[in-house]
Amino acid sequence: MTKANQKAPSAAQRRERERQQRQQRLASNKNSQSQARNKGPKQRQSNQRQWLLIGGVLALIAVIIIAFIIISRQPSGSQGGPTQASSQVFKAVTNVDPNVLAAVGTGGVQNPLHTVKGPPPVLVGPTGKPQFLYIGADYCPFCAAQRWAIVVALSHFGTFSKLYQTTSSSVDVYPDTSTFTFSPSLYGGSLYSSSYIDFVAVETQGNQQDASGNYPVLQTPTTEQQQLMTTYDAPPYTTQDQAGSIPFVDIANQYITVGLSQGFSPQDLQGLQWQDIATSLADSSSTVAKGIIGTSNYMTAGICMVTHQQPANVCSTDTIQKIEQSVGKSAVTPGGTQIVVTGQLEAIIRREVL
Numbered sequence: 001m002t003k004a005n006q007k008a009p010s011a012a013q014r015r016e017r018e019r020q021q022r023q024q025r026l027a028s029n030k031n032s033q034s035q036a037r038n039k040g041p042k043q044r045q046s047n048q049r050q051w052l053l054i055g056g057v058l059a060l061i062a063v064i065i066i067a068f069i070i071i072s073r074q075p076s077g078s079q080g081g082p083t084q085a086s087s088q089v090f091k092a093v094t095n096v097d098p099n100v101l102a103a104v105g106t107g108g109v110q111n112p113l114h115t116v117k118g119p120p121p122v123l124v125g126p127t128g129k130p131q132f133l134y135i136g137a138d139y140c141p142f143c144a145a146q147r148w149a150i151v152v153a154l155s156h157f158g159t160f161s162k163l164y165q166t167t168s169s170s171v172d173v174y175p176d177t178s179t180f181t182f183s184p185s186l187y188g189g190s191l192y193s194s195s196y197i198d199f200v201a202v203e204t205q206g207n208q209q210d211a212s213g214n215y216p217v218l219q220t221p222t223t224e225q226q227q228l229m230t231t232y233d234a235p236p237y238t239t240q241d242q243a244g245s246i247p248f249v250d251i252a253n254q255y256i257t258v259g260l261s262q263g264f265s266p267q268d269l270q271g272l273q274w275q276d277i278a279t280s281l282a283d284s285s286s287t288v289a290k291g292i293i294g295t296s297n298y299m300t301a302g303i304c305m306v307t308h309q310q311p312a313n314v315c316s317t318d319t320i321q322k323i324e325q326s327v328g329k330s331a332v333t334p335g336g337t338q339i340v341v342t343g344q345l346e347a348i349i350r351r352e353v354l
Contacts, residue, residue, distance in 0.1 A: 082164040082181050085274060090163055092278035093148065094155040096293065102319045103284035107294020109263035113255045113302050113327050114237040122306065123228075123253035125198020130252035130306040133200045134182065135229060138207040139169035139215050141266040142259055143247040144179030148277065148292045149264075150249070151180060153299035156314045157307070158194025161187060165274050169207045169215070174266035178274045183218050196307045197252075204246075232256045255302040255327075264291035297323055 085093075125131035134150060136143030144167070151160065164186045168177040182201035184191060192199045202225060205215040221229065228250055234243040238258040249257040260266075268291045269277060280288035301323040304315035314320065 082166040104293040107290030109294035133250040136247040137205040141168040141174035144168040144177040149295035152296035252306040
């Protein structure tokens, strides 16, 4: 049958066909809308996860950067306890050029030595030599500055086995002052050796506070050491309001220093690392050298006056002799009476045998 013979759809058939087409279009639109609605939450959830991931990464990077900045600004020995000083720092502080020592002289520092009235018998140490007693604490910024001068001075009379560097407290005045510690637990009993003096160091407390704001106890002064502080860390050797303060240095009961000498302050060391300070000791015109070496030259003179001017190559220099004259000669003479501290911490009197 040819197309010409086909019958045209009736009006009813056309309406039915249009109705079916409308229903198909409606169904298709509903499916599309349903898929769009289902896709929306999933897409939003995916986008949220991506933004959360990006935000987390950025936050982590920010934390790392902040931590790096904080750590980089901390002195390297202030965290995690004392560390052994580098060979460069050790050499610079224990072998100061004699020409620099002479050029600095007193460095404009006021005499920190107080001559003990009397004077009492010479205080000697464990091996019977004149004792250089230091009492301080790791947290103390004034002790931190004083230790530099002590190391320079004592190096003229003997040898440090090594030095451990640390800082003063980060929450005290002059925070994080670069220094050394004399805490004996670090040195195994071999901090210093000398043919002329006995060096006795007492570091009473550490430099890191606990949750209660207290510093840990490192050492407790003996009864005799405490008595020395009560006697000499008081007027007329210091003011009443400064009595009992640290650092306290007793040079054989003949010369006393309490605190830092005027003209030298921990402020001079602020912001400086150990290498910075060590390097400055080679420059006689630097504020650091004037403070540290000026103070150490006074200490050297005090020690020379209790060792009977030994060793001669140290004590006979013009610089030390001039300082001795300004301080006043010690009453210590060969054959003088001495106080000896025995292993049992008893004070006994003996006559020096030369």
